Amino acid sequence: MARLLRWIFFGVIARFVALIVLGLNVRHRERLPAAGPCLLVANHNSHLDTITLMTLLPLRLLPRVHPVAAADYFLRNRLLAWFALKVIGIVPINRTRSRPDEDLLAPVKESLERGDILIFFPEGSRGDPEKLTEFKGGVARLVERFPHVPVVPVFMHGLGKALPKGEAILVPFFVDVFVGEPLHYGGDRDAFLRELRARMDALAVEGSFPPWT
Amino acid sequence: MIRSIQPPVLWTLAGILVALITATLLSQWLKRANPNKDYSELVQRVNSWWWMAGIFALAVALNVNVAIGFFTFLSFLALKEYLSLIPTRRADRRVLFWCYLAIPIHYYWVYDRWYELFVIWIPVWMFMLVSARMVMIGDTKDFLRAVGTLQWGMLTMVFALSHLAYLLVLPERIGQTVGGAGLVLFVVLLTQLNDVAQYVWGKSFGRNKITPTVSPKKTAEGLLGGVLTTTAVAVWLAPILTPLSPAHSIAVGLIIGIGGFLGDVTISALKRDLNVKDSGSLIPGHGGILDRVDSLTFTAPLFFHFMKYFYY
Numbered sequence: 001m002a003r004l005l006r007w008i009f010f011g012v013i014a015r016f017v018a019l020i021v022l023g024l025n026v027r028h029r030e031r032l033p034a035a036g037p038c039l040l041v042a043n044h045n046s047h048l049d050t051i052t053l054m055t056l057l058p059l060r061l062l063p064r065v066h067p068v069a070a071a072d073y074f075l076r077n078r079l080l081a082w083f084a085l086k087v088i089g090i091v092p093i094n095r096t097r098s099r100p101d102e103d104l105l106a107p108v109k110e111s112l113e114r115g116d117i118l119i120f121f122p123e124g125s126r127g128d129p130e131k132l133t134e135f136k137g138g139v140a141r142l143v144e145r146f147p148h149v150p151v152v153p154v155f156m157h158g159l160g161k162a163l164p165k166g167e168a169i170l171v172p173f174f175v176d177v178f179v180g181e182p183l184h185y186g187g188d189r190d191a192f193l194r195e196l197r198a199r200m201d202a203l204a205v206e207g208s209f210p211p212w213t
Numbered sequence: 214m215i216r217s218i219q220p221p222v223l224w225t226l227a228g229i230l231v232a233l234i235t236a237t238l239l240s241q242w243l244k245r246a247n248p249n250k251d252y253s254e255l256v257q258r259v260n261s262w263w264w265m266a267g268i269f270a271l272a273v274a275l276n277v278n279v280a281i282g283f284f285t286f287l288s289f290l291a292l293k294e295y296l297s298l299i300p301t302r303r304a305d306r307r308v309l310f311w312c313y314l315a316i317p318i319h320y321y322w323v324y325d326r327w328y329e330l331f332v333i334w335i336p337v338w339m340f341m342l343v344s345a346r347m348v349m350i351g352d353t354k355d356f357l358r359a360v361g362t363l364q365w366g367m368l369t370m371v372f373a374l375s376h377l378a379y380l381l382v383l384p385e386r387i388g389q390t391v392g393g394a395g396l397v398l399f400v401v402l403l404t405q406l407n408d409v410a411q412y413v414w415g416k417s418f419g420r421n422k423i424t425p426t427v428s429p430k431k432t433a434e435g436l437l438g439g440v441l442t443t444t445a446v447a448v449w450l451a452p453i454l455t456p457l458s459p460a461h462s463i464a465v466g467l468i469i470g471i472g473g474f475l476g477d478v479t480i481s482a483l484k485r486d487l488n489v490k491d492s493g494s495l496i497p498g499h500g501g502i503l504d505r506v507d508s509l510t511f512t513a514p515l516f517f518h519f520m521k522y523f524y525y
Binding site for chain 1: 289290294296298299303309310313487493495
């Protein structure tokens, strides 16, 4: 039942929103993974980010694709938790440790070991729309354990204009999605984060975006 | 309810089919003859023409309401592309939302054949509504730019293009069977042909730049050759698809030729101002929707009011 709902949500509703209501301009689509395990790393501006990223991949991969999301936000009540876990299919993580030795990334690691394609937002939160903030270190700590897993950076523009944080009304805009070359962990956390950030910045300047203030 | 397709419309569609097949064979032959040159954009362009002609023909030939729905969606795509290109203010999100909502309302007047409201809904009512809603939000920084660009977009992408839809619901004329579908087919076919003809004439004989600062590739020779070609085809097609008299068909040919040129360079000016080459990437080989409907934003209302004044 939940699998069918998930299929309808991403196969029909999400695709209708992403392709008809919004409209995607995807560059370098061929760089997207054909199979897991893989980490899709994207900038975060809107709830629509996940929906858009999910529609980039073919439906046959849907059972393998899961967004990594904050447990405190998405599991805050039962209805939302059911929707987030069963329909969206999130891998929930806690943002703060309850015990000093808790491994916050443990559920994500399990998922990668199963060969999943995970969607990861290293900014940690949506923040101000269309502004790229500092990357948090979680993504580096994660790939340190999985140096063979490719990390594909994806830069998106327009979703923060369409549905920014704190707004309820969706206003259609065309959305740019630029997919970067996959990169791997090279042995140093800081170097990896800097490289990832540099790739993301390089993708961002591929487009020219009108001012939005 | 599917309207039985009139033979003249069918013949015209068959003509378009022949033209598309010719274009496909020609592009494939060029590719084969010069293997070193890159013809991928030409091939893409021709491919996209198949899609556009197919969707357009299906919508217009089958049923009036399907066609109205098609033009509603076309206006939505055009406005969305325009609003994604221009600078907008975050404060105006709700105003933009109202503008999108105004599209189905506007096309409802077409469906309802309510001409008086159709011609004032955007230029009068939305003109005031957009300003009023924006003033309620209360952000005066860049107010004039915001309200002006939004009104311009509504007039061009929704109001101007919607005249194509209203052609479909003009009252039947005694003794004339082709009706609105013939008129839409006529003006769209001639406008697109005019684009191609101006390009081909300009490429072959172009010398004198006509809009050097806006669209440096446009030449006086291209314009003249295009307008004459369009007028000749207008005189030939008018008796098949429209009630136009021979003298009027010459006038309409000139109007579409010159109007198409002006619509084209107007969108070029917009793109140059915004520093973009194509308005989008929706149509492979062509660019965005605005790159394809630019000429129609002028020719549709011009042709419509010519017909309305003289014939309906």
